[in-house]
Ligand SMILES: Nc1ncnc2c1ncn2[C@@H]1O[C@H](COP(=O)(O)OP(=O)(O)OP(=O)(O)O)[C@@H](O)[C@H]1O
Ligand SMILES: CC(C)(CO)[C@@H](O)C(=O)[O-]
């Protein structure tokens with residue numbers, strides 16, 4: 001049975017009871033509209049902890065675009081059913097009032113270089129909002145381990161910085177991206193694609209896998225990047241916002257393969273009104 005907890009007090013009582021029995025807590029924060037990617041995180045938590053808590057909260061503070069927030073899919077009944085089926089022990093679905101008792105958060109995070117590029121650059125304030133809500137949730141749940149998807153590659157890096165610098169003492173576990181059979185990274189926003197856009201969306205991952213193949217076959221980083229940019233320019237439907245090849249640890253953009261031990265290619269592109277992100281390891 002999955003307990004649905006709606007207030008921080010209910011959550012606190014649930015956590016206190018489980019901790020007093022010596023049980024370990026795994027935590028999966030989400031914004032709902034759940035899919036197999038989220039369930040994979042929940043299953044990983046179930047394997048590695050006595051108790052799994054998920055949260056569902058569409059966090060206004062991390063949206064820099066009012067339409068994106070308004071149109072973000074909300075499917076609460078379906079979400080709680082899905083979490084029940086994978087055996088999640090509790091789902092925390094707080095109100096905005098409970099998470100933000102004050103009008104507007106006054107705190108400000110600066111994650112340095114890790115937020116100067118990609119999502120941080122194109123969604124100003126986004127990682128501040130993520131940092132604030134994840135800190136609040138970490139304080140309320142106080143889990144042993146917390147699970148985040150590699151689909152949001154930069155977010156995972158930011159959360160690792162947050163957990164380390166604020167001494168949360170929580171193991172941050174990254175989970176590989178779960179994809180549809182045609183390669184499209186699962187994402188809550190995919191359900192806003194039209195049928196036609198849904199046919200085109202896998203091209204993003206196709207371009208990334210071709211970049212990986214070129215890199216493995218010895219192409220220079222400059223050639224890989226140019227080839228990717230040409231492919232996006234040729235697509236009428238995909239409107240590229242950024243394509244970056246970065247040091248996978250520092251997120252510093254790199255110019256040559258020898259600039260980083262591990263290199264990650266990250267992309268954001270619009271298909272109509274819907275903004276999709278994806279990434280792949282190149283080295
Ligand atoms: N395809 C996926 N594979 C693995 N993890 C994922 C996948 N999609 C989302 N996640 C992870 O699930 C957690 C919650 O993400 P979120 O609720 O924002 O869903 P989402 O599908 O990323 O939605 P969107 O990208 O449309 O905001 C994050 O840690 C995210 O990285
Ligand atoms: C981590 C998170 C739940 C914070 O709102 C969100 O950014 C997400 O769903 O990836």
Ligand code: BAL
Pocket residue numbers: 031062063152155
């Ligand atoms: N999965 C990242 C949450 C967001 O796009 O705001």
